[in-house]
Each structure stands twice: as C-alpha cells, then as structure tokens.
Amino acid sequence: MGKMISVFTKIFILLFLIFILTLLCIHYYDNYQMHPSFPTDGLNQSQIQDVFKTSGEVVKLQDYGFDILDEYNNIIPVLSPTKPKIGDQVEILGILEPSGYFKSIEVVVIEKWGYESLFLRSFIGLIFMTIIFLWYWKLDFKKFLFVRRK
Amino acid sequence: MPDWLTHITVAWIVCTVLGFKFQAFKQPYIAICMVGALIPDIVKISILLNYFNLYTFYLLAAIHTPAGSIIIASIISLLFKEKKLILGFLVLGIGTHYFMDLLLNDINSEIYLFYPFSWSYWQLGLFSNTDYLITIVSLITALIVYLISINVNKRIKTANNKI
Numbered sequence: 502m503g504k505m506i507s508v509f510t511k512i513f514i515l516l517f518l519i520f521i522l523t524l525l526c527i528h529y530y531d532n533y534q535m536h537p538s539f540p541t542d543g544l545n546q547s548q549i550q551d552v553f554k555t556s557g558e559v560v561k562l563q564d565y566g567f568d569i570l571d572e573y574n575n576i577i578p579v580l581s582p583t584k585p586k587i588g589d590q591v592e593i594l595g596i597l598e599p600s601g602y603f604k605s606i607e608v609v610v611i612e613k614w615g616y617e618s619l620f621l622r623s624f625i626g627l628i629f630m631t632i633i634f635l636w637y638w639k640l641d642f643k644k645f646l647f648v649r650r651k
Numbered sequence: 652m653p654d655w656l657t658h659i660t661v662a663w664i665v666c667t668v669l670g671f672k673f674q675a676f677k678q679p680y681i682a683i684c685m686v687g688a689l690i691p692d693i694v695k696i697s698i699l700l701n702y703f704n705l706y707t708f709y710l711l712a713a714i715h716t717p718a719g720s721i722i723i724a725s726i727i728s729l730l731f732k733e734k735k736l737i738l739g740f741l742v743l744g745i746g747t748h749y750f751m752d753l754l755l756n757d758i759n760s761e762i763y764l765f766y767p768f769s770w771s772y773w774q775l776g777l778f779s780n781t782d783y784l785i786t787i788v789s790l791i792t793a794l795i796v797y798l799i800s801i802n803v804n805k806r807i808k809t810a811n812n813k814i
Contacts, residue, residue, distance in 0.1 A: 532770075533709055612781070
C-alpha cells in the first residue's frame with residue numbers, strides 16, 4: 502500500500518512539475534520579444550524599440566555586406582562593413598531599414614570550422630558523460646529507478 | 652554556450668575540488684553533477700527539430716533559464732532513490748553551466764538568470780562560444796586537479812591506516 506502511495510505521489514509531482522514547466526515555456530514564448538536580450542549601451546530609447554537580433558549562415562558576399570539564411574529559411578540582406586566568409590555563422594544586432602536591408606550595429610562571426618568543431622567537441626562530451634554516468638549508475642527496470650552499481 | 656566537453660569538465664573540476672573538503676562528493680554523485688551541467692542545453696534539441704522544419708527554440712527557451720533547468724532537474728531526480736541529494740548535485744551542475752555561459756560574448760544567447768521574476772540580462776563577454784581555448788584550459792585544469800586528487804587520496808589512505 503505504501504509503495505502504491507509512493508508511486509501515486511511521484512506521478513502527481515511529475516505532472517505538477519510538467520505543468521509548471523509548460524506555464525514557464527508559454528510565458529517565455531509570449532513575452533520574450535518585449536524584453537531585448539542584447540546590450541543596449543549607446544542606443545537611445547527609440548532605437549532600442551527598432552533594434553532586434555538575428556542569426557544565420559552567410560550564403561553570399563555582397564558589395565553592401567552579405568546575405569544570410571536564417572533559421573526560418575529566409576534570405577536576409579545585411580548592410581555591414583564586416584567581411585565574413587561563405588558558410589560562417591553570424592549573430593547580428595541591427596535595425597531593419599524600410600528598404601528591406603538589415604543594418605548591423607554589432608556582428609559576431611563564428612567561423613564555419615569553429616561552428617562544426619563546437620558540435621564535435623559537444624558530441625565527444627556527450628559520449629564521455631554517458632559512459633561515466635552508466636559506469637556508476639544503472640536503470641532498475643522493475644522499480645524504474647536509477648541505482649548505483651556496486 | 653561553450654561546448655559540452657567544457658561544461659562537463661568544469662562540473663567535474665568543481666566537484667573534485669569540493670570533494671577534497673566534503674565526503675559527499677563521491678564519484679557517482681560527481682557523474683550526476685556532470686549530467687546537471689548539460690540540463691540547460693536540452694533546449695538545443697530545437698537545433699535538431701529545425702531540420703524537420705519545427706522551429707521550437709523560443710518555445711523551449713525557458714529550459715535555458717535557472718528556473719526551467721531546476722524543474723527539469725527535479726523531474727530527473729524522481730528517477731532516483733536519494734532524490735534530494737541527486738537534486739542537489741544536478742543543481743550544482745546547472746550552476747556551473749550558467750557560470751560558464753555568463754562568460755560568453757554571444758548576441759543570440761538567452762540567459763535570463765532571474766526569469767520569470769525579472770528579464771534582466773548579463774554577460775561578461777570574455778570569449779566566443781566557439782573558442783576552443785576555453786576547452787583546452789578546462790582540460791588542462793582538470794588534469795592538474797586529477798593529479799592533485801591522487802595525492803590527496805593517498806594522504807587520506809595513509810591517515811586512515813595510521814588510525
């Protein structure tokens with residue numbers, strides 16, 4: 502009986518936590534655009550409202566700067582003195598001009614090899630952590646609990 | 652984010668150093684702390700989903716806040732018998748993750764430390780998220796800490812034998 506209550510309590514706590522997490526995610530999604538998460542130093546209040554950030558892969562170099570492909574598969578022309586290479590990832594803080602160009606205020610360039618090596622190092626880290634974790638812990642399928650290996 | 656190798660290495664270093672002072676920091680729990688160090692980056696699953704045209708980053712972004720990460724840690728701790736202890740180590744790992752993320756220079760990063768109570772945002776801008784030097788520094792530090800830990804463990808064993 503005690504075990505039944507324990508399982509019931511666990512399921513209740515799990516559902517409660519998932520509920521709270523869902524609320525947090527929805528609240529974040531609905532409100533993040535109203536709170537710029539970029540440096541606002543040197544910008545006046547009217548500029549802050551117009552400024553936003555974007556990121557993507559450099560697909561073409563242009564006289565005015567470069568074009569990027571963002572995560573929604575949109576091509577964005579960027580007015581910038583920065584000269585990245587094709588394939589580099591860029592994070593841009595800027596203003597969308599009426600002409601349709603995105604004028605950069607700040608650009609962070611992540612070189613292609615740097616971006617790929619980040620994934621490689623992360624993959625190595627994930628494998629390493631999985632091995633260490635399973636070295637010390639195993640899943641007891643009957644109790645559905647991780648228990649320490651002896 | 653720094654790469655995950657750096658995150659788990661830093662978590663290991665912190666736990667091993669604390670283990671010199673506190674006996675609770677045993678290897679199995681250090682492994683738990685390393686898992687905790689990757690919890691905030693569960694949000695990176697959205698990169699995978701992008702390939703299926705499912706753009707979920709901002710829907711999942713709350714996970715990359717301390718509040719969201721601690722809720723995930725609480726859910727994971729339900730899978731262990733020693734829930735409070737496990738939660739403590741997971742939260743320590745989460746702490747090391749945000750410490751490292753705060754050092755970054757990353758326009759696109761979303762670290763609202765006090766979300767949902769505040770949208771305040773800080774970043775020290777010391778290095779880029781693809782900077783491999785931070786990985787090398789953390790691995791060298793881990794090696795030094797490992798060598799020190801061998802020495803410390805020998806001393807503890809010698810002291811125990813004398814008793």
